[in-house]
Amino acid sequence: MQDIQGYLAQHKDRFLNELIELLKIPSVSADPAFSQDVIDTAEVIKTRLLEAGCDTATVYETDGYPIVYAEKKVDPNAPTVLVYGHYDVQPADPLELWDSPPYEPVIKKTEKHPDGAIFARGACDDKGQMYMHVKALEFMTQTGQVPCNIKFMIEGEEEVGSANLATFVKGHRELLQNDIILISDTGMIANDIPSITTGLRGLSYVEVEVTGPNRDLHSGLYGGAVANPINILAQMIASLHDENNHITIPGFYDKVEELSTEERAEMAKAPFDKEAYKAALDIADVHGEAGYTTNERNSIRPTLDVNGIWGGYIGEGAKTVIASKAYAKISMRLVPHQDWEEITTLFKNHFESIAPAGVTVQVTPHHGGQGYVTPIDTVGYQAASKAYETTFGKTPIPQRSGGSIPIVALFEEELQSKTILMGFGLDSDAIHSPNEHFGVWNYFKGIETIPYFHKYFAELSQA
Amino acid sequence: MQDIQGYLAQHKDRFLNELIELLKIPSVSADPAFSQDVIDTAEVIKTRLLEAGCDTATVYETDGYPIVYAEKKVDPNAPTVLVYGHYDVQPADPLELWDSPPYEPVIKKTEKHPDGAIFARGACDDKGQMYMHVKALEFMTQTGQVPCNIKFMIEGEEEVGSANLATFVKGHRELLQNDIILISDTGMIANDIPSITTGLRGLSYVEVEVTGPNRDLHSGLYGGAVANPINILAQMIASLHDENNHITIPGFYDKVEELSTEERAEMAKAPFDKEAYKAALDIADVHGEAGYTTNERNSIRPTLDVNGIWGGYIGEGAKTVIASKAYAKISMRLVPHQDWEEITTLFKNHFESIAPAGVTVQVTPHHGGQGYVTPIDTVGYQAASKAYETTFGKTPIPQRSGGSIPIVALFEEELQSKTILMGFGLDSDAIHSPNEHFGVWNYFKGIETIPYFHKYFAELSQA
Numbered sequence: 001m002q003d004i005q006g007y008l009a010q011h012k013d014r015f016l017n018e019l020i021e022l023l024k025i026p027s028v029s030a031d032p033a034f035s036q037d038v039i040d041t042a043e044v045i046k047t048r049l050l051e052a053g054c055d056t057a058t059v060y061e062t063d064g065y066p067i068v069y070a071e072k073k074v075d076p077n078a079p080t081v082l083v084y085g086h087y088d089v090q091p092a093d094p095l096e097l098w099d100s101p102p103y104e105p106v107i108k109k110t111e112k113h114p115d116g117a118i119f120a121r122g123a124c125d126d127k128g129q130m131y132m133h134v135k136a137l138e139f140m141t142q143t144g145q146v147p148c149n150i151k152f153m154i155e156g157e158e159e160v161g162s163a164n165l166a167t168f169v170k171g172h173r174e175l176l177q178n179d180i181i182l183i184s185d186t187g188m189i190a191n192d193i194p195s196i197t198t199g200l201r202g203l204s205y206v207e208v209e210v211t212g213p214n215r216d217l218h219s220g221l222y223g224g225a226v227a228n229p230i231n232i233l234a235q236m237i238a239s240l241h242d243e244n245n246h247i248t249i250p251g252f253y254d255k256v257e258e259l260s261t262e263e264r265a266e267m268a269k270a271p272f273d274k275e276a277y278k279a280a281l282d283i284a285d286v287h288g289e290a291g292y293t294t295n296e297r298n299s300i301r302p303t304l305d306v307n308g309i310w311g312g313y314i315g316e317g318a319k320t321v322i323a324s325k326a327y328a329k330i331s332m333r334l335v336p337h338q339d340w341e342e343i344t345t346l347f348k349n350h351f352e353s354i355a356p357a358g359v360t361v362q363v364t365p366h367h368g369g370q371g372y373v374t375p376i377d378t379v380g381y382q383a384a385s386k387a388y389e390t391t392f393g394k395t396p397i398p399q400r401s402g403g404s405i406p407i408v409a410l411f412e413e414e415l416q417s418k419t420i421l422m423g424f425g426l427d428s429d430a431i432h433s434p435n436e437h438f439g440v441w442n443y444f445k446g447i448e449t450i451p452y453f454h455k456y457f458a459e460l461s462q463a
Numbered sequence: 464m465q466d467i468q469g470y471l472a473q474h475k476d477r478f479l480n481e482l483i484e485l486l487k488i489p490s491v492s493a494d495p496a497f498s499q500d501v502i503d504t505a506e507v508i509k510t511r512l513l514e515a516g517c518d519t520a521t522v523y524e525t526d527g528y529p530i531v532y533a534e535k536k537v538d539p540n541a542p543t544v545l546v547y548g549h550y551d552v553q554p555a556d557p558l559e560l561w562d563s564p565p566y567e568p569v570i571k572k573t574e575k576h577p578d579g580a581i582f583a584r585g586a587c588d589d590k591g592q593m594y595m596h597v598k599a600l601e602f603m604t605q606t607g608q609v610p611c612n613i614k615f616m617i618e619g620e621e622e623v624g625s626a627n628l629a630t631f632v633k634g635h636r637e638l639l640q641n642d643i644i645l646i647s648d649t650g651m652i653a654n655d656i657p658s659i660t661t662g663l664r665g666l667s668y669v670e671v672e673v674t675g676p677n678r679d680l681h682s683g684l685y686g687g688a689v690a691n692p693i694n695i696l697a698q699m700i701a702s703l704h705d706e707n708n709h710i711t712i713p714g715f716y717d718k719v720e721e722l723s724t725e726e727r728a729e730m731a732k733a734p735f736d737k738e739a740y741k742a743a744l745d746i747a748d749v750h751g752e753a754g755y756t757t758n759e760r761n762s763i764r765p766t767l768d769v770n771g772i773w774g775g776y777i778g779e780g781a782k783t784v785i786a787s788k789a790y791a792k793i794s795m796r797l798v799p800h801q802d803w804e805e806i807t808t809l810f811k812n813h814f815e816s817i818a819p820a821g822v823t824v825q826v827t828p829h830h831g832g833q834g835y836v837t838p839i840d841t842v843g844y845q846a847a848s849k850a851y852e853t854t855f856g857k858t859p860i861p862q863r864s865g866g867s868i869p870i871v872a873l874f875e876e877e878l879q880s881k882t883i884l885m886g887f888g889l890d891s892d893a894i895h896s897p898n899e900h901f902g903v904w905n906y907f908k909g910i911e912t913i914p915y916f917h918k919y920f921a922e923l924s925q926a
Contacts, residue, residue, distance in 0.1 A: 218894050227750035303687030358749065
């Protein structure tokens with residue numbers, strides 16, 4: 001493409017500052033306290049998309065947070081790319097673990113980001129990666145080289161399960177019609193090892209409530225005589241894994257795709273340094289399902305993790321109480337072919353069935369989504385691969401990710417188009433954690449690479 | 464005694480109002496936010512003791528909250544009774560479960576308290592029961608019939624383990640010298656079934672912390688590949704009981720006193736309605752150690768209960784995170800002969816030993832105390848028994864309680880005197896729970912009964 005390096009050098013500070021301004025807005029979709037910020041962010045995105053060159057941009061209301069839709073039409077005969085991203089972010093707590101305030105972005109050098117990284121909630125997931133596409137559009141528009149029609153759909157509920165996106169997609173199939181969907185909401189192996197995510201795990205997220213006695217009780221007068229909801233919840237959670245860390249829910253593995261020895265051997269080629277992995281997390285050893293490697297455990301195998309647990313007295317000091325209720329938030333990562341709604345039902349039935357007399361159990365499904373595997377023999381994948389080759393000088397490695405972007409499966413079903421996952425973040429960027437960050441180098445590398453995707457996708461589509 | 468009924472009738476409103484004023488002060492020893500209130504309460508107690516007739520009253524500073532000491536000397540040849548009580552209260556949370564604010568006392572009729580009960584934190588445990596002794600002293604002083612020398616030691620750290628009481632007692636053996644210790648900090652079976660507590664359980668209270676990765680992680684990228692501290696904590700807690708609800712800590716039962724068939728048969732005579740018990744707690748069934756009855760499980764058998772647990776995301780909505788840390792507060796109720804410090808060490812060693820690689824565990828002992836059994840063939844017990852016979856018209860039943868008053872064992876060791884536990888509350892008074900209350904009838908019945916204890920104790924001692 002015509003002098004993209006020069007354009008980036010010329011506008012570097014502005015491109016950084018625009019992202020920093022975006023990161024200052026705490027658009028936490030999970031917490032109603034931030035609802036106005038989430039809504040404000042949608043308006044900002046709309047404005048930036050118009051400034052970047054979109055012909056039209058609209059904020060669509062939903063039953064939840066709005067969806068920003070915009071488009072740049074260049075030629076009815078050119079292929080159409082639908083860019084998806086999200087402007088909402090994860091909650092920032094625990095706040096005390098942040099080295100700098102989550103909504104006051106700062107740029108600091110790190111071992112993996114010698115050119116500096118932007119530290120802020122949402123820097124990588126997904127404001128930073130989403131905004132790369134906005135700036136790539138600006139470059140293509142300003143230099144008069146927009147090879148595809150480009151549509152943008154930026155939502156505000158990805159971190160809480162995209163509850164209203166399906167309704168929007170089903171209601172706007174024509175508007176959203178496209179030849180390929182492009183998303184930057186994943187990572188790559190390393191700055192010198194580009195990779196394209198070809199698989200995503202599905203998700204089922206539930207909340208459980210265990211109720212014992214109808215009021216908190218004195219543990220001296222009642223201890224040992226009534227079921228303690230916290231002890232019971234602990235026993236029920238513990239029973240969900242066996243000694244090999246297999247999940248014990250009946251039917252849970254029935255539809256799990258078993259990879260061939262060849263496929264596993266291919267996966268094993270991806271570079272992985274177990275010692276470095278353990279050192280980075282300060283853990284003495286890894287932990288997971290018997291018979292699988294770490295890379296397999298967090299990509300091709302389903303998992304069950306408690307994301308939060310609470311009950312009884314959790315204040316300072318001591319309170320000798322038997323709580324009336326105990327709670328947990330539990331999520332299951334699923335692999336292709338496992339249906340998240342079916343798994344949610346299996347969990348609910350099983351969890352309710354193992355509750356002992358003396359407690360009652362309520363399971364409330366939160367949200368979920370299907371897993372996804374994308375083929376690599378498509379025009380879309382080839383265009384992405386060539387784009388990385390051009391800007392990284394290396395062929396990217398196809399990689400399964402352990403994360404979930406439930407809407408990818410939805411898109412394929414509703415819009416009959418494939419999704420290409422061009423992620424520029426690193427697993428070490430601490431998304432969903434304190435001190436989330438996104439490499440400045442990665443941000444600009446993304447902006448540089450994306451126009452080539454559009455270029456090659458147009459060329460290969462018309463070939 | 465001379466016209467105690469008349470005196471109570473004449474001063475009923477004032478006696479109630481004085482207690483209500485005392486209950487308005489939130490003297491929560493567990494929460495530093497209330498420290499000034501705890502300190503203020505000590506001063507109020509001192510004033511009330513002087514007003515009631517004590518010759519002297521002193522607020523003794525400690526490394527924690529102060530101890531109020533007061534005395535009424537009548538005759539060097541008369542026996543001396545040391546009254547112990549506490550002016551601190553349990554935290555009131557969860558506040559939303561209170562029908563009226565915990566520090567705005569209200570009097571309401573209940574099924575078990577047709578004459579009304581005072582609803583407030585501390586109403587029964589222990590401000591109400593402690594204050595009965597202050598008003599009993601007023602009556603005896605005003606009517607010129609104080610048969611014993613009476614000493615008062617009212618502390619402010621009972622709900623957090625009486626951390627500084629031992630030091631005070633050891634440093635003031637002479638001052639505290641007595642012939643019997645009298646405490647009203649327990650319950651009785653029913654208003655028409657008076658009972659005297661002859662056994663208390665010991666206590667070991669610990670806090671555990673399980674640490675996995677050095678930061679919260681994205682459950683998609685790391686789920687299934689690293690030890691999740693919450694899942695691990697649940698497994699560790701679950702493993703502390705076997706399928707018969709026996710505690711699995713090695714050595715835990717070594718010193719447990721096994722009651723004879725005769726003793727268990729004697730205990731079984733205490734009236735107990737299992738259906739009513741279940742109905743009162745809204746539970747489908749009781750739950751506990753195999754081979755023992757409900758009354759045995761909560762009195763003569765040791766137990767292990769989680770009093771609080773927390774970790775990960777516990778806010779609204781969903782957060783797909785693997786927490787870096789998970790915590791629990793765990794208490795063990797012990798029976799006579801189990802040494803609480805030895806049990807704490809057994810717990811710590813065992814809990815640390817069962818931690819899998821991939822997590823680190825820290826066990827922090829909070830506090831504890833020894834169990835206690837008091838003989839019923841003593842002058843003290845006989846005096847108490849006669850006092851109940853006089854005011855209730857029935858011989859009280861000796862009863863083992865599941866609760867703990869660790870300092871009772873301390874008193875016996877340091878002051879070489881026995882303790883009599885004359886409790887006037889009911890198990891249904893919701894101590895340590897929302898809507899704690901104390902029957903108005905019970906309050907006045909206590910004030911009426913206590914002077915008879917002093918009378919009979921003096922008579923029987925000199926007999």
